[in-house]
Structure formats: C-alpha cells, structure tokens
Amino acid sequence: MLEIDRIDVSYGRLQVLFGLELRIPAGQVVALMGRNGMGKTTALRAIMGLVPVGTGTIRLRGADITNRPSHRIARAGIGLVPEGRRIFPNLSTRENLLAAAANRRHAAAPWTLERVFDLFPRLAERADLSGTQLSGGEQQMLAIGRALMTNPDLLILDEATEGLAPLARQAIWSCLARLKAEGLALLVVERDIKALATLAESCVMIEKGRVAWTGSGIDLAADPALVQKYLGI
Amino acid sequence: MILALEQILNGAQLGLMLFLLAAGLTLVFGIMNLVNLAHGSLYMMGAYFAVTLIDWTGSFVLGALLALPAVLLLGIAVEVICLRRLYARSHLDQLLATFGLLLFFNDLVLVIWGKAGRTIALPGWLRTSVEILPGVPYSAYRLLVIAAGLVVALGLWFTISRTRIGMRIRAGASDREITGALGIDVASLFSLVFGVGAMLAGLAGILNAPILTVQSGMGERILVIALVVTVLGGIGSVRGAFVAALSIGLLDTLARAFLPDLLKVVLPASAAQTAGAAAGSMIIYLLMVITLAVRPQGLFPVRAR
Numbered sequence: 001m002l003e004i005d006r007i008d009v010s011y012g013r014l015q016v017l018f019g020l021e022l023r024i025p026a027g028q029v030v031a032l033m034g035r036n037g038m039g040k041t042t043a044l045r046a047i048m049g050l051v052p053v054g055t056g057t058i059r060l061r062g063a064d065i066t067n068r069p070s071h072r073i074a075r076a077g078i079g080l081v082p083e084g085r086r087i088f089p090n091l092s093t094r095e096n097l098l099a100a101a102a103n104r105r106h107a108a109a110p111w112t113l114e115r116v117f118d119l120f121p122r123l124a125e126r127a128d129l130s131g132t133q134l135s136g137g138e139q140q141m142l143a144i145g146r147a148l149m150t151n152p153d154l155l156i157l158d159e160a161t162e163g164l165a166p167l168a169r170q171a172i173w174s175c176l177a178r179l180k181a182e183g184l185a186l187l188v189v190e191r192d193i194k195a196l197a198t199l200a201e202s203c204v205m206i207e208k209g210r211v212a213w214t215g216s217g218i219d220l221a222a223d224p225a226l227v228q229k230y231l232g233i
Numbered sequence: 234m235i236l237a238l239e240q241i242l243n244g245a246q247l248g249l250m251l252f253l254l255a256a257g258l259t260l261v262f263g264i265m266n267l268v269n270l271a272h273g274s275l276y277m278m279g280a281y282f283a284v285t286l287i288d289w290t291g292s293f294v295l296g297a298l299l300a301l302p303a304v305l306l307l308g309i310a311v312e313v314i315c316l317r318r319l320y321a322r323s324h325l326d327q328l329l330a331t332f333g334l335l336l337f338f339n340d341l342v343l344v345i346w347g348k349a350g351r352t353i354a355l356p357g358w359l360r361t362s363v364e365i366l367p368g369v370p371y372s373a374y375r376l377l378v379i380a381a382g383l384v385v386a387l388g389l390w391f392t393i394s395r396t397r398i399g400m401r402i403r404a405g406a407s408d409r410e411i412t413g414a415l416g417i418d419v420a421s422l423f424s425l426v427f428g429v430g431a432m433l434a435g436l437a438g439i440l441n442a443p444i445l446t447v448q449s450g451m452g453e454r455i456l457v458i459a460l461v462v463t464v465l466g467g468i469g470s471v472r473g474a475f476v477a478a479l480s481i482g483l484l485d486t487l488a489r490a491f492l493p494d495l496l497k498v499v500l501p502a503s504a505a506q507t508a509g510a511a512a513g514s515m516i517i518y519l520l521m522v523i524t525l526a527v528r529p530q531g532l533f534p535v536r537a538r
Binding site: 069073079080088090095096098100104147 | 397401407408410412415416419420535
C-alpha cells in the first residue's frame with residue numbers, strides 16, 4: 001500500500017536518509033528499528049510530508065505523495081501517532097479526539113467517539129479532562145484514538161510504548177493487535193523485540209540512513225547476534 | 234461613587250475594544266507565529282470605511298454594517314498578498330514588513346481621505362443618554378458599544394470553545410505541525426482566522442469612530458496596548474486576551490481617573506496631579522512587567538509544555 005523508493009532526506013547539509021526503501025503491504029505490520037539517530041523518525045516525518053524529500057518517491061496506493069502538504073497526505077489515509085504523543089494541551093480529551101475527526105474516504109464502519117471510547121474505556125472516564133491531566137499511558141491511548149478518528153488505513157506510530165509502565169505498554173500492544181486484526185496497516189518505530197515477534201510481518205533495521213537488514217519479527221527474535229549488532233541490546 | 238460607576242463603564246468599553254483587537258492579534262501570533270504590527274491599520278481602515286460608507290448610504294447603521302465585510306476582504310487580501318510570505322521568516326523580518334504595511338496604510342488614508350481628521354455624526358437616537366441608575370445618565374452610544382463588544386466576545390467565545398472549527402483553531406495554536414499532520418489545512422484555516430481577526434479589529438475602529446477623531450496613525454496607540462494585552466493573556470489564548478483586555482481597560486481608565494486624587498493624600502496637589510497622570514499611563518506596562526516576571530508565558534499559556 002505504501003511504497004518508499006530510494007528517498008534521500010537532508011537537514012541542510014546534513015544528509016540523514018540515503019536511498020531508503022520500504023514497502024508496507026495493506027493490512028500488514030512493519031517495524032522500523034535501529035539505534036537512536038539512525039533516521040527512523042526522519043523516515044516517518046518524510047512520509048508525512050513534515051521534512052522535504054530530496055530525491056526518490058513515496059507512493060500511497062500507487063499515488064505519488066512525495067512532498068505533498070502534510071494535511072493532504074493525512075487526508076489520503078495516513079494517521080500519525082507522533083513521538084512524544086503531542087496531545088493538544090489546551091483541548092479536552094473529547095476535543096482532542098473530535099478536532100480532526102473525519103471520514104473523508106467513506107469507510108464503511110468509521111471510527112467514532114463511541115468506538116474509540118470502547119477501545120479505550122479509560123478515555124471515556126476522562127473525556128472532559130484536559131489532555132495534560134492524563135497519565136502517560138492515557139495520553140498514548142489518546143494520541144492513537146486521535147489518529148484513528150481521521151479513519152486512516154495506515155497508522156504510523158513513533159515510539160508508542162516509550163517510557164510507559166509495563167501495564168500501559170501491554171495495553172498499547174493489545175490495542176495494536178486488535179487494530180491489525182481489523183485490517184489496519186501499521187508502521188511502527190519500536191524496540192520491543194518480543195512484542196514485535198508476534199505482531200510484525202517484517203522488521204526493517206536502519207543504520208546510518210540505509211536499510212541494513214530486513215526480516216520477520218520471528219527471525220529477529222531468534223537471532224541475538226543481530227539484535228546486538230544493530231540495536232546494541 | 235457615581236463617577237466611579239461611569240469610569241468602570243468607560244474602562245469596560247476600552248477593555249472590550251482592546252479585546253476586539255487582541256483576539257485577532259493573539260490568534261495570528263499563536264497559530265502562524267506572526268507578529269503583525271499592521272493590525273492597528275485594519276482598525277484604522279475600519280473607521281475610514283465607516284466614514285465613507287456612512288457618507289454614501291446616509292445611514293449610520295447601514296454604513297457601519299457594510300464596513301465590516303469591507304475590512305474582512307481587506308484583511309484576507311493583505312494575508313494572501315503579503316503576510317503569507319512572512320510566516321517562515323524571522324520575527325525581525327516580520328516586524329519590518331508589517332511596519333512597512335503600517336506606514337503604507339497611514340499614507341494611503343492621507344492620499345484618499347486627506348490630512349484633516351474626520352468625524353462621524355451619530356444619529357439622534359444614539360446621541361441621547363440613558364439613566365443607568367436613578368440620577369446617573371450615561372451615553373446611549375457608549376452603552377451600545379459595550380453591548381456590541383460583549384455580544385461579539387460571547388460569540389467568539391462560543392465559536393472558539395464550543396464548535397469544531399474552534400477546536401481546530403485551538404489545536405493549530407498549540408501545535409501547528411501535528412494539526413496539519415492530522416489532515417487539517419492550517420493555511421486555509423489561518424486565512425479565515427486572519428480575515429475574521431481583521432474584521433474584529435475593523436469593528437473596534439468602526440465603533441470608536443464616532444467617539445474619536447478618525448485620522449492617520451490612530452491605530453498605533455491602541456495597537457501597542459493590544460500587544461500588551463496579547464502578551465499578558467498568553468499568546469494564542471482568546472480567553473487570556475479577554476481577561477487581560479478587560480483588566481487593562483479597567484486599570485488604565487481607573488488609574489488615570491483616580492490616581493491623581495489618591496496621590497493628593499500624600500503629595501502636594503500639583504505634584505500629585507503630575508505624578509498621578511504619569512503613573513496612570515505607566516500602570517499597565519508595570520502590570521505587564523510584573524506578570525511576565527511571575528508568569529513569563531502569560532496568564533493562560535496555550536503551549537503548556
């Protein structure tokens with residue numbers, strides 16, 4: 001569904017991505033992995049149109065979305081759950097969910113406030129609280145719900161379980177499994193190899209802005225040397 | 234006591250006019266990170282449009298109402314032709330460019346309307362006064378201005394806090410990038426916000442036109458105070474702008490009215506008069522300095538990070 005063809009991305013004179021290639025088939029889960037500063041977040045930002053792509057193309061369902069304004073890319077069906085969650089602090093939980101809600105591509109069973117509250121009952125209890133009054137885990141649920149309300153068919157999650165308590169991590173992972181079961185494609189930046197082994201069809205290791213290794217989550221979990229080499233853990 | 238009530242109403246009126254200016258200013262600054270020194274020019278253009286349109290139509294109400302869409306269109310034109318190019322530039326570039334716009338509009342009105350200040354005559358039914366308390370008359374027009382200011386403030390509050398478009402405006406003010414990445418066209422949203430902000434500034438100019446003299450440069454003094462309101466309320470916060478505008482309107486008016494008399498208790502009469510007048514005009518800046526020292530983000534910060 002999403003095809004990234006040999007993209008280069010630079011911040012000024014500093015080149016971060018070198019001919020990066022990535023494929024995300026419809027309904028599949030792809031994990032982007034690698035140490036900090038290897039270009040994972042930059043790759044996600046390039047897909048969303050938040051950093052300019054130098055050369056190369058990004059296609060969504062065959063349509064070229066390279067360097068389109070980010071609101072057009074989002075409207076084409078990509079939902080972003082950004083690093084650090086970035087909840088709107090001056091909006092309530094309910095407003096965070098409603099502000100960008102839309103069903104532009106006429107999904108048959110669109111995400112609604114009720115469905116998001118059903119997925120995350122905690123958010124329903126906190127509907128009228130400001131986004132900043134939520135716990136880290138709840139904020140993460142809110143960021144996911146906010147992206148779902150735009151009814152994407154690809155959800156991008158940048159470090160969605162980073163810094164969360166074990167219980168909250170578990171809640172996010174089971175939510176992602178449920179979303180996958182509903183047919184949503186996921187692109188995740190993650191380092192939890194155990195969780196990825198059961199969820200991700202493909203894991204892509206990035207080193208210095210290039211794809212260094214690609215394989216399934218199961219392959220990765222079975223090869224500690226590989227994990228040591230690319231992630232240092 | 235009677236004088237105090239009058240001065241409180243005068244202060245509320247100034248506060249509401251400041252709010253009309255600051256509402257647009259704070260959203261423009263909050264969402265697009267643009268410092269717009271030409272916002273006072275839109276206030277002035279509102280007043281001049283009203284002068285001409287009231288002249289043409291022969292009706293105060295009709296002319297004033299027609300001046301509103303005129304300022305709205307002017308605002309959108311200024312945004313599309315000029316300001317849109319400045320968002321990504323530094324604040325210094327923005328200050329220079331919008332200061333240029335300010336000078337341009339000040340000269341433009343001299344060319345079109347001439348050097349002499351213009352006044353607007355109120356229709357008879359607005360020139361009367363109303364007894365707000367037994368034995369206390371107050372200008373009917375000033376009451377109308379306060380009422381109009383309150384209605385607009387209420388409408389704006391409702392739009393910003395209760396509607397979908399208001400949520401988007403607030404979201405855009407707190408995190409423009411993520412708002413865009415969620416599918417909202419922030420640039421178009423902003424053109425609309427800028428146009429409405431211009432119209433509100435114009436409305437303040439229109440409402441003030443019969444009270445003040447309409448002249449080139451009339452926007453500057455009120456712009457400076459509106460900037461103080463914006464900073465004090467928290468950049469991007471309409472609620473903050475409302476609270477700060479009313480506080481500053483009341484404080485400024487009451488300090489100018491009563492400080493000289495208060496100081497007479499401790500100072501000789503002539504010294505109290507001078508010191509009181511000076512302190513009266515300084516007091517809002519003093520308030521700004523103190524508030525910023527304690528709460529650098531303003532009273533209602535939008536970016537709570």
